[in-house]
Amino acid sequence: MEFQKTAFKDLIICTPKVFEDDRGYFYESFNAKSFQSFAGFEPEFVQDNQSQSTYGVLRGLHFQIGEFAQSKLVRVVEGEVLDVVVDLRKNEPTYKKAYSIRLSAENKKQLFVPKGMAHGFITLSDTATFIYKCDNYYNKESERGLAYNDPSLQIDWLLDKQDIILSEKDKENTMLADLPSNLF
Numbered sequence: 001m002e003f004q005k006t007a008f009k010d011l012i013i014c015t016p017k018v019f020e021d022d023r024g025y026f027y028e029s030f031n032a033k034s035f036q037s038f039a040g041f042e043p044e045f046v047q048d049n050q051s052q053s054t055y056g057v058l059r060g061l062h063f064q065i066g067e068f069a070q071s072k073l074v075r076v077v078e079g080e081v082l083d084v085v086v087d088l089r090k091n092e093p094t095y096k097k098a099y100s101i102r103l104s105a106e107n108k109k110q111l112f113v114p115k116g117m118a119h120g121f122i123t124l125s126d127t128a129t130f131i132y133k134c135d136n137y138y139n140k141e142s143e144r145g146l147a148y149n150d151p152s153l154q155i156d157w158l159l160d161k162q163d164i165i166l167s168e169k170d171k172e173n174t175m176l177a178d179l180p181s182n183l184f
């Protein structure tokens with residue numbers, strides 16, 4: 001696995017070593033020891049999630065607060081998404097900054113998203129299957145949503161607005177200015 005730091009603390013791009021042969025391919029999708037030796041900490045994942053989305057579906061930007069805050073290791077095993085995070089950690093120089101990366105079945109890239117970041121993605125292929133590990137359990141009461149189209153974030157979701165599909169819940173997400181400033 002190759003790891004790359006980003007300008008955001010503990011936001012790490014993980015690119016697996018792929019072993020291809022005439023049967024297909026194999027790769028280790030997570031290895032605690034190699035992650036720990038790069039990052040200096042070992043996430044203790046407790047829950048795996050999987051979702052499938054059609055073209056234009058935008059899920060996010062979501063995060064859990066308090067004792068249920070989650071780090072995530074996200075990847076795409078079918079299709080392609082633009083994955084987006086927003087730093088909500090008030091003491092970081094990247095506070096209120098957004099970062100995006102294309103994740104796809106083809107590039108096999110993964111993103112480790114630390115606690116304190118809002119996370120979401122938009123589906124760029126006909127369908128995309130999104131798989132991720134979480135180091136804390138889902139807790140509905142602790143879940144919060146940040147508006148994908150907050151003008152202060154200037155996130156380029158690549159698709160025209162009329163092509164973006166949101167859940168009813170995500171249509172009601174909060175603008176950054178209306179979130180408490182001491183969340184993380």
Ligand SMILES: Cc1cn([C@H]2C[C@H](O)[C@@H](COP(=O)(O)OP(=O)(O)O[C@H]3O[C@H](C)C(=O)[C@H](O)[C@H]3O)O2)c(=O)[nH]c1=O
Nearest residue numbers: 049051059060061062063119120121137138139167169
């Ligand atoms: C997240 C979650 C949801 N659910 C239930 C709650 C709803 O009845 C149903 C769909 O949930 P939701 O519409 O919140 O799913 P997504 O919009 O894909 O949410 C995810 O979207 C972005 C990409 C994220 O980063 C989060 O991990 C997660 O919030 O699954 C569960 O039972 N367990 C869970 O961990």
